[in-house]
Amino acid sequence: MKRKYLYTLLAPVLMFFYGCEDSLNTAPEGDEITQGTKEEVYANDPAKAKASVNSIFAQFTQYAPNYTALGDVTRHNDFGYPSVMMFTDANGEDMVMEVIGYNWANSSLDFSDREFDSNEAQIVWNDMYSIIYNCNSVIGSIDEETEETPSQFYLAQGLAVRAFSYWNLAQLYQFNYKGNEAKPCVPIVTHLNANEVALAGAPRATVQEVYNLMLADINSAIALLSDAEEAEEPVVRDDKRYVSLAVAYGLRARINLTMHNYAEAAADAQSAIDASDATPGTMEDVGKPSFMSVNESNWMWGIIINETDGVVTSGIVNWISHLGSLNWGYCNYNGGRQISKKLFNTIPDTDIRKGWFLDENGESANLNAAQAAQMVEVGYRPYTHVKFAPYNNEVATTTNSNDVPLMRIEEMYLIKAEALAMSGGDGKGALETFVKSYRDPSYVCNASSPEGIQEEVYHQRRVELWGEGMNWFDIMRLNKGVDRRGAGFINASVIFNIPSNSDILLWRISEPEIEANPLIGHGDNNPAAPAPEPVADID
Structure with missing residues (x-):
């Protein structure tokens, strides 16, 4: 059975590297085209590289992309990366909802999504690795030493989004980076080992190894985008679906914040602010329903x-x-x-x-x-x-x-404030200046210690980024639990007080992946945790 299903998720990789969809693998007369020739084609015809890059961003949102994987059934919570945003927000304590038939987040609300045979477990795994596979196609098709400005820009897209994808996965399948560096995380699949993985599978890499890849990817992306955007004939993005230099700095700020590299995170957040043409939404801008379009001035990156x-x-x-x-x-x-x-x-x-x-x-x-x-x-x-x-x-x-928000400039100001506080800088001043200027003219930060300011920034992030699929990553990086008491949840069955070290917080690798990948057995998966026990609510 394993050979039949062996790493079926690698089908997109094989299709891009060896299939007809790419149209670059065989010449008209049927001769095989080498990887070097493929790189030359991309360099000579940037439109082909752009088409491959566009396939990355097309993967971010699709109608029922897991239809076949889920047994030829259309699940109405299956629509790409925003599904991951919806699941993780429902896992937390700040988004209240009812357990009801029309709620497609019920499984995340009661944590039954942590069962390794759940639909959600497949959706999260498949969606993130499908994006990675499309990134690998782009990265593997462009010479990493290219001096062609358009190629630099397109290569940077693949590298930056691959870093973003692994940043998501690392925090879903293992506890926060600090103190868990040697623990198993997720398999690393790149353009270099994709063929080997398709044939023999891949083990879970350590947290450290996954973060090493993230940093290598985002560092390269920043260098490439700097060259592309500052060239004599610069190449910049057509719209906000693409990663700009500012967005790449923002992604590295997120990674460094997650790693508790606070000085680096503060510097990256400032670099993102400096490089971006986005400006925080004013009180007039956000004093009405908004957050609907990438054209809003405070959006840095989004799904169009x-x-x-x-x-x-x-x-x-x-x-x-x-x-x-x-x-x-x-x-x-x-x-x-x-x-x-x-x-x-x-x-x-x-x-x-x-x-x-x-x-x-x-x-x-x-x-x-x-x-x-x-x-x-x-x-x-x-x-x-x-x-x-x-x-x-x-x-x-x-x-x-x-449109769906992936990064707003306000997040960079909040990262900067937290990271400054935790690295000896004036985080309190940075936080007060931001909130007073753009959200609450009467705001005063009463915290004085670095940890107190960090906690206050966490509070500001919970409010500012509510509903944008970010809160779960704060819960994990800050070792928070999930305490729903007093939040107003309708159903007593989902009022939980889950401690920060509970195994139920970790996603489990999906059953089809366990069955298909010979290098990950059932014993290699995250522990099966019992469903959380409801607790008495408080006013």
Whole structure:
């Protein structure tokens, strides 16, 4: 059976390296084209390299990409990387939702997604490695020493997104970097070993090995993008689906922050700010439902969704269908998504972000009359978010073509503040300046110790990045548990207080991968943990 299914996820790699889709592997007369010739073709015709790069970003969001893997069944929570964002937000404590038939995040809400034969386990694994495989196709097709400016730019795309993908995987399948460097993480599959892996499988690499690859990739990407963007005839991205130099610095800032390399993270966050043309959303900008389009001034990087994309024409199999309050979709029928009322109550009334959520009376000063009427008509409960605008700001629209945020400039200011505090700098001053300028003119940071300022930044991140698929990574890197007491969860069955070292926090490698990969057996997987036990709620 193993030979039949052996590392079936490598099919995309083989298709790109050896199949007809790439159209660069055989000459018209049938002769084999060498890798060197392939690199020459890319150098002479950058459009071919661009097409391969575009396949990376196309992989970020697709309609039911795991249809076959899930038994020829369309799962309505299967739409690419935003599925990972939805699952991880549901795992935490800050996004409240009801266990109900129309909620496609139920398995993440009760942690049954941690069963290695769950649909979610396959979706997460398949989606992240599919992106990696497309990155490997691009990286393996361009000479790493290229001096062709367009080739430098396209090679950097593959390297940066591969680093981003492994950064995600490392924090899903193992505890935080610091102190766990020698523990098993995930298999490393690159353009150099893809063929070997397809034939013989790959073991779990250590956390250190995975982070070494991440850093090597993102360092190379930064160097390449610096050369490409500063060349005599510069090559820059066409739109925000691509990684710019600023985004690459931002990715390295994330990696260094996760590794607790605080001085480096602060420097990278500042470099990202300096290199970016993005500016933080003003209080006027974010004092109304927004976060809908990459064209907003504070977006650095995002998934661009077109009206003709399958996730949109499906109507409901898309990220904003499950998340949005002001558009039509699953949220109209499952009670929507609320902020933890415990977290909401820590937001000062002077903070513009308090209006991102309905208050205890079901009201928000950020809404116009039509938006407020929509919230009443659907019957949303208190604390439901109104952060994300509907497509084209059309209330109750059935065209769910919202772009998906992957990085905003505000995150860089928060990384800078935390990292400065933890490396001996003025993190408190940096945090106060940012929050006062853009969110709450009355803000004062009362913390004085580095750890206290770090905790305050964590609080600010929980509010600022709510719903953007980032909170789980903070939980893991800061060794937080998941305490849902007092958050307002509807169902007593999902009120948990999970300690930071609980095995249930780790995702398990999916069963098909275990069966297919001869170098990872059942004993190599993360431990099977019992479902969390519900605890008594508190007011």
